[in-house]
Each structure stands twice: as structure tokens, then as C-alpha cells.
Amino acid sequence: xxxxxxxxxxxxxxxxxxxxxxxxxxxxxxxxxxxxxxxxxxxxxxxxxxxxxxxxxxxxxxxxxxxxxxxxxxxxxxxxxxxxxxxxxxxxxxxxxxxxxxxxxxxxxxxxxxxxxxxxxxxxxxxxxxxxxxxxxxxxxxxxxxxxxxxxxxxxxxxxxxxxxxxxxxxxxxxxxxxxxxxxxxxxxxxxxxxxxxxxxxxxxxxxxxxxxxxxxxxxxxxxxxxxxxxxxxxxxxxxxxxxxxxxxxxxxxxxxxxxxxxxxxxxxxxxxxxxxxxxxxxxxxxxxxxxxxxxxxxxxxxxxxxxxxxxxxxxxxxxxxxxxxxxxxxxxxxxxxxxxxxxxxxxxxxxxxxxxxxxxxxxxxxxxxxxxxxxxxxxxxxxxxxxxxxxxxxxxxxxxxxxxxxxxxxxxxxxxxxxxxxxxxxxxxxxxxxxxxxxxxxxxxxxxxxxxxxxxxxxxxxx
Numbered sequence: 001x002x003x004x005x006x007x008x009x010x011x012x013x014x015x016x017x018x019x020x021x022x023x024x025x026x027x028x029x030x031x032x033x034x035x036x037x038x039x040x041x042x043x044x045x046x047x048x049x050x051x052x053x054x055x056x057x058x059x060x061x062x063x064x065x066x067x068x069x070x071x072x073x074x075x076x077x078x079x080x081x082x083x084x085x086x087x088x089x090x091x092x093x094x095x096x097x098x099x100x101x102x103x104x105x106x107x108x109x110x111x112x113x114x115x116x117x118x119x120x121x122x123x124x125x126x127x128x129x130x131x132x133x134x135x136x137x138x139x140x141x142x143x144x145x146x147x148x149x150x151x152x153x154x155x156x157x158x159x160x161x162x163x164x165x166x167x168x169x170x171x172x173x174x175x176x177x178x179x180x181x182x183x184x185x186x187x188x189x190x191x192x193x194x195x196x197x198x199x200x201x202x203x204x205x206x207x208x209x210x211x212x213x214x215x216x217x218x219x220x221x222x223x224x225x226x227x228x229x230x231x232x233x234x235x236x237x238x239x240x241x242x243x244x245x246x247x248x249x250x251x252x253x254x255x256x257x258x259x260x261x262x263x264x265x266x267x268x269x270x271x272x273x274x275x276x277x278x279x280x281x282x283x284x285x286x287x288x289x290x291x292x293x294x295x296x297x298x299x300x301x302x303x304x305x306x307x308x309x310x311x312x313x314x315x316x317x318x319x320x321x322x323x324x325x326x327x328x329x330x331x332x333x334x335x336x337x338x339x340x341x342x343x344x345x346x347x348x349x350x351x352x353x354x355x356x357x358x359x360x361x362x363x364x365x366x367x368x369x370x371x372x373x374x375x376x377x378x379x380x381x382x383x384x385x386x387x388x389x390x391x392x393x394x395x396x397x398x399x400x401x402x403x404x405x406x407x408x409x410x411x412x413x414x415x416x417x418x419x420x421x422x423x424x425x426x427x428x429x430x431x432x433x434x435x436x437x438x439x440x441x442x443x444x445x446x447x448x449x450x451x452x453x454x455x456x457x458x459x460x461x462x463x464x
Contacts, residue, residue: 049098053139058088059108059119059147066120067092101130106139108147366433366449403462430456438463
């Protein structure tokens with residue numbers, strides 16, 4: 001033990017030195033990583049990323065104005081100069097979302113009308129899947145939009161329109177001069193009116209389908225009037241001519257008005273005589289009312305009937321008579337005698353054949369579902385196929401066993417091949433429709449169409 005401690009004593013300082021060296025290297029690595037992260041986050045080329053956008057007009061932009069995306073500042077205007085092509089070159093330093101992508105658009109905006117030096121550039125960023133714009137790159141003028149000044153809007157008007165607009169403004173000032181309190185009170189009453197207008201607009205929105213129909217009908221009316229503008233013009237012209245004629249015939253009109261009082265007096269005596277006639281007519285109506293009390297329900301039924309029968313009568317008219325040969329009922333009746341001579345012998349024989357066929361059809365009709373079911377199941381049996389085509393691995397076996405009832409439920413007894421077809425000639429031919437399977441719990445099968453139908457409902461396969 002003494003020897004070992006003597007050997008380990010000189011090596012301890014060397015281990016401590018190596019440990020201190022390792023800790024120093026680790027601390028230096030951490031500092032280097034922190035500096036690298038800080039450089040990536042707060043320094044490097046992205047902080048100095050600049051793009052020059054070309055506008056038709058600088059829009060009162062100055063150095064230091066903001067560059068915004070979604071209302072948040074992401075950069076600053078660093079230079080505003082006149083380019084060689086006469087456009088405004090706006091240099092922007094982008095602090096966030098750098099680098100910009102091709103497809104980005106820039107628009108000069110103003111937060112309010114009174115401001116002048118508060119303009120900013122609003123960016124609409126392109127998807128990050130687009131190719132980046134290099135540092136010092138440009139946004140061409142087809143990707144930028146300059147601000148529209150109020151003076152430019154007024155400059156769009158001609159001199160006469162601007163003068164009229166000035167008169168409106170000055171006239172409004174003269175109207176409100178000395179009446180500011182009244183104007184303020186009017187504005188107080190304006191709020192309920194706007195609220196009612198809002199309710200009106202909401203009601204119009206709820207009834208937009210009806211409003212759309214009104215607009216569509218109005219458009220159709222206007223279109224129809226536009227198509228009939230010649231007739232409308234003639235109507236207005238004729239109305240003007242009528243008014244002119246009436247004005248020219250004022251003497252005749254005056255004479256007619258002079259004759260109107262005697263005419264009304266004569267009409268008064270006529271109406272007096274008519275009163276007695278109406279009394280007699282009332283008696284006639286009272287006498288006829290019992291006979292006509294069922295007339296209203298009858299007309300109520302006949303009215304829809306006649307309306308619904310109108311297409312039928314129209315088609316019936318075409319059936320009875322149509323221009324052309326051999327295409328209507330009239331032509332058919334003309335050929336009826338010849339048809340009668342041809343069918344004089346054929347129809348009686350066909351009638352006798354149908355009479356003889358009727359019992360066969362009556363017997364076979366209830367078995368149609370069984371026949372269809374057999375076709376369906378047989379088709380499913382042959383539905384499989386291999387490389388050689390469709391195949392059916394089936395073997396028909398008729399009555400291979402005979403059921404022998406016993407107290408325990410019965411057993412199946414094998415039958416000789418010579419006896420397997422005997423059942424088809426005896427009781428199996430008496431099965432009712434649906435009797436090929438076990439009876440259903442609800443008693444719907446086997447089905448016997450009538451008590452006299454030649455089948456035995458008790459003939460069915462055993463089992464539930």
C-alpha cells in the first residue's frame with residue numbers, strides 16, 4: 001500500500017492539469033457556440049439585407065420611413081433617389097423575412113390623409129417556395145404600386161367639373177354658416193337613421209333571393225322595352241298626337257261637357273227603371289238558387305278537369321286528323337274493313353288458343369319467383385373461372401336420400417339410383433310456390449294462390 005501511494009502521488013498534479021485544460025476547452029466551445037448563435041440571430045448579412053424597389057412616384061417617402069408586412073415594421077427606408085429611367089428608386093433595409101422572394105409586391109400607403117411624412121411601404125410577401133432575391137436586388141415597377149394623391153384625383157376632373165365641385169363645397173360652407181348646433185343635432189338624429197338603414201340592408205340581404213328576382217325581372221323589363229323601343233317611341237308619339245288633337249278639339253270637348261248633364265239625367269231615369277228590373281232578377285235568382293246549389297262544387301271539379309284535359313284534347317285532335325296519308329285515326333278507320341276481312345278467320349283461332357293457354361299461365365305464374373331464383377343461383381354456381389374460362393364444379397343429384405320420420409326427429413336413408421327419380425313423378429310435383437326450401441317462420445312460404453290450386457303446402461323440405 002505504501003508503494004502504491006508513492007507512485008500515484010506524482011501523477012495527481014498531471015491529472016488535475018488535464019482536467020482544468022478540458023474544462024477550459026469546453027468553456028471556450030460554449031462561448032464560440034453562443035457567439036455563432038448571436039451572429040446568426042442578430043448579425044450577419046440578413047441585418048444588412050437591402051432591396052431597391054422602383055416606383056412611378058416616390059409618394060412623399062423619406063429616409064427613415066417604415067417598411068411593413070401585415071401592419072408590423074420589418075425594415076426601414078434607407079435611400080430615396082431618382083433613377084436613370086425617371087422612376088423613383090427606393091432602397092429598403094429588410095430586418096425580418098429576409099431574403100425576399102420573387103413575386104413579392106410593394107405598395108406605398110399613408111395611415112391618414114392629413115399626414116405627409118408618415119408614408120410607409122407595405123410588402124405582400126411571396127411564398128417561400130419562390131426563388132430568393134439576392135442582397136442588393138430590385139423589385140421592378142410592375143411589382144410596385146405608388147400612392148394616389150388627393151390632388152391627382154382632382155386633376156382627373158376637367159376645369160368645369162372642378163369649378164362645380166368648388167361651388168358645392170363653398171355652398172355647403174355657406175349653408176352650415178351659423179348653423180353648426182343645428183347640424184350637430186342633425187348628426188345626432190342621423191345615427192338612428194343609419195341604424196334603420198343597417199336593418200334595411202340586413203333585411204335586403206336576408207331577402208336577397210327575392211331582391212335578385214326583382215332585379216332580374218326589372219332587367220328583363222328593361223331589355224324588353226329596349227327591344228320594343230320603336231313601338232315605345234310610336235306610343236309616346238301617338239300619345240302626344242292624341243293630346244295635341246284633344247287640345248285642337250277643345251270646342252268639341254266643351255260641347256261634350258255641355259251635353260253631359262242632360263245625359264246623366266237621362267241615365268238617372270234609366271237606372272231608376274233598372275232598379276225594378278233588378279228586383280225581379282233577384283226573385284229569379286232566389287228561385288234558381290236551390291237548383292244551382294250543387295253547381296259550384298261541380299264547376300270546382302270540372303274546372304281542373306277541363307284544364308288537365310286540354311293537352312289530351314289537343315293530342316286527340318292530332319290523333320284524329322293530321323295532314324298527310326296514313327298517319328291518323330281517320331285513315332285507320334278507313335282501312336278497318338279490309339283489316340276485318342283479314343282477321344275474320346285469324347282472330348277466332350287466336351282467341352281459342354288464348355282460352356286454352358289461360359289455365360297454363362294461371363298455373364305457371366305463381367312459380368315465376370322460383371324460376372327466377374333458380375336462374376340466379378345457377379348463374380352464381382357457374383360464376384367462377386380459371387385460365388380456361390368459366391367453370392362450374394357441380395353435379396346434380398336427385399333424391400339421393402329419403403327422409404324417414406322418427407320420434408327423435410327422423411333420419412336420411414340412402415336410395416338406390418333406380419329409385420331416385422320416383423319422387424319427381426309423385427309428391428314432388430305437388431309443391432307450392434316457394435316450397436323448394438324450408439317453410440318461413442312468418443308462414444309466407446310455401447304460398448298457395450287459392451284453395452283450389454293444385455299443390456300441397458305440406459310438401460316442403462324438413463328442417464327449420
